[in-house]
Amino acid sequence: MHVSQRSAVPAFEVMRILDRIAELRGQGRDVVSLCAGEPSGGAPAAVHARAQQIHADRADLGYTPALGVHPLREAIAGHYRRWYDLEVDPGQVAITTGSSGAFLLSFLAAFDVGDRVALARPGYPAYRNILGALGCEVVEIDCGPAERFQPTPAALDAVQADGPLAGLVIASPANPTGTMVSRSELTALSDWCRTHGVRLVSDEIYHGITYPDDPSVPDARGVCAWQAEADGGDAEPSAVVVSSFSKYWGMTGWRLGWALVPGDLRGAVDALAGNVALCPPAPAQAASVAAFSEESYAEADARVAEFAATRALLLDQLDRLGWGTVAPADGAFYLYADLADKLGDYPDAAAWAAALLEGEGVALVPGIDFDGAHGGTYVRLSLAAGRDAVAEAIERIVRFQTRQ
Numbered sequence: 001m002h003v004s005q006r007s008a009v010p011a012f013e014v015m016r017i018l019d020r021i022a023e024l025r026g027q028g029r030d031v032v033s034l035c036a037g038e039p040s041g042g043a044p045a046a047v048h049a050r051a052q053q054i055h056a057d058r059a060d061l062g063y064t065p066a067l068g069v070h071p072l073r074e075a076i077a078g079h080y081r082r083w084y085d086l087e088v089d090p091g092q093v094a095i096t097t098g099s100s101g102a103f104l105l106s107f108l109a110a111f112d113v114g115d116r117v118a119l120a121r122p123g124y125p126a127y128r129n130i131l132g133a134l135g136c137e138v139v140e141i142d143c144g145p146a147e148r149f150q151p152t153p154a155a156l157d158a159v160q161a162d163g164p165l166a167g168l169v170i171a172s173p174a175n176p177t178g179t180m181v182s183r184s185e186l187t188a189l190s191d192w193c194r195t196h197g198v199r200l201v202s203d204e205i206y207h208g209i210t211y212p213d214d215p216s217v218p219d220a221r222g223v224c225a226w227q228a229e230a231d232g233g234d235a236e237p238s239a240v241v242v243s244s245f246s247k248y249w250g251m252t253g254w255r256l257g258w259a260l261v262p263g264d265l266r267g268a269v270d271a272l273a274g275n276v277a278l279c280p281p282a283p284a285q286a287a288s289v290a291a292f293s294e295e296s297y298a299e300a301d302a303r304v305a306e307f308a309a310t311r312a313l314l315l316d317q318l319d320r321l322g323w324g325t326v327a328p329a330d331g332a333f334y335l336y337a338d339l340a341d342k343l344g345d346y347p348d349a350a351a352w353a354a355a356l357l358e359g360e361g362v363a364l365v366p367g368i369d370f371d372g373a374h375g376g377t378y379v380r381l382s383l384a385a386g387r388d389a390v391a392e393a394i395e396r397i398v399r400f401q402t403r404q
Contacts, residue, residue, distance in 0.1 A: 009129035013369035021363050032393045034382045035363040037175065037333065039250035040389075041303050043287075044296035047251065051287035061282040066274035068095025068258070069285050075292040076258055083207070084224045092260055094269050095280045099205050099244035099257035103130055105276065106240045106259055109268035110199045111136050115166035118159055120151045122336065122371035122378070124175045124203070131169075139165065142373065149177040149327050149336075150185070153192040160196060168193055171203035172222060173210065173331030176370045176380040180210065180330040183219050186228040190239065194232065200225055200239040205257070208248035208300065210331035211308050222331065226260060237262045245284075247332070248300050249291045254284040307333050310387040317394050322401070324377075333383040336367070340377040344404035348376040360396040 017035045024031050042048075054061070067073070073090040080086040096102040103126065111117060113135035119127050121140040128138050139159050143149045151170060159165065170189065172180045181189070186202075193200040202225035212220040219227075225239040237260070244257035261269050273279075290296060314335055318326060324338035339349050346352040350366035357363050367378025383390055 006133045006135065009133055010125065012125060012129075014365055017357070017363055017365060020357065024357075024361065029361055031357070031361040031363060032385070032389050032396065033363045034385055034390065034393055035365045035380075037247070037382055037384055038252045039247065039303060039333070039384045040386050041250050043245075043251045043254065044249060044291060044293075044299045046290040046293050046296045046299075047249070047287050050290040051283060054283060054286050059286065061286070064279040064282050064285060066279055067270055068093070068280055069282075072285050072289050075289050079292055080224070080226075080260075083221055084227055086224060086226055086230075088226075088260060092262075092266070094259045094261050094266075094273065095285060096257045096259060096273070097277050097280050098246065098255045099203070099242050100126065100130075101273075101277060101280070102240075102242045102244075102257050102259040103127065103201075103203075105269050105272050106201055106242065106261075106265070107131055107134055107136070108272050108276075109261075109265045110201070110240065111166055116163055117167035117169065118151070118156065118165050119169040120149065120171075120174070121373060122149065122176055122367065122375055123169075124171060125369055127169050127203075136166075140373070144374075145325055145327070149174060149179045150181050151189065152185075153188055156189075156192055156196075156198075165196065165198045167199040167201060169201045169203065170225075171206075173206040174203075175206070175332060176334050176336045176365070176367070177327035178206075178329035178332040178334045178336070179327055180222065183223045183228065183231065186223050186225060187231045190225060190228040190234075191232045194229070194234065194238065202239055202241050204241055205244040206247050206332040207243065209304050209307060209333060211311060211329070238264070240265065245288055245291060248304070249296065250300070250303065251284075251288070251291070254288065255281055256284040256288055306387065307383055310383045310390050311335075313387060314381070314383065314390055314394070320398055321394065335381045335383070336370075336378060337381070338378050342401055342404075343377065349379050350376070353379055356397065356400050360400045362393045362396045362400075 073093040076093045077088040077090045080088040116137045118139040120143040141151050141155045207222035226237045241260035245251040327336040353364050353366045365380040367375030
């Protein structure tokens, strides 16, 4: 007997830090956690009310169709009409167990063992780890400040020269940087993928959490890859679009996401979904229809305004922190910053962050989790805990850095 080679993926550093936070709080320590991408407000009130009613009525919560209940798929299609002026057939919507389930099903359906799939570095580690566990060859593209931490067609040309790509995973807004691609940039990436026969997988889970100078401009909430494909002249979409209830609606523990699935993958995703998870969580599906009510949109938008105020506070305090390169946080609720000049005697940001947690009770995520090549001096700070938590953390960080 042995442990499979495919399981030899790094643990998600955020989860390890959360375990340590729980230990410290269990010891009575006051810890300000700015490590998880988890909005503090929770689900909209209308979703909670619907969930309570479902359980009060002892509603049938048995298995649902593998790709989700039709009322929720219709509601998501309506959401794309509302935000993106896209006509999406509810049959193209696959409800999944979080966006994680959408990535797993999409990668299984679209890529074979040995396929080369490109993604930006720094980036969300689960892309790399899921693809690696499925036997794909992950091609990481260095994306630094000059590229605003996003891939470009020129960078894709360079990696394509080493062997054909089967896929490209992008995220806008991105984790950990918060940077976004414009509509023209996404169209250029989509055109490149179509020309080279490469499957585009677009992570759009942070759509709606954006900070445009003018919120009324088109695409202020983010650009959908299916819009970009239409701009490029595609009659039928070929990209997979992944989204979730976890971020804009604050429903992390409800474990519900979705994918917009192009026609050629629909049968495969349906078959895989029925085998992998049978169906997404039935109670979450039934309650989440209420996420698309006017009340829920208003509540979520009010929370985004709170994120914006917290972001402004943090940006105003950057001089006090004295950190180096900071990614332009166009969206999401993160700040990704280089601490090279603030590490002092610590060998890297991981050691620095561990000392900050133990000494001052502030939890950040070291950049090595997102960039194994160049992340050793970076940290990611999450704004999701709210303004008061971030303000307190700043004071503790300044105190910690003063003592070094």
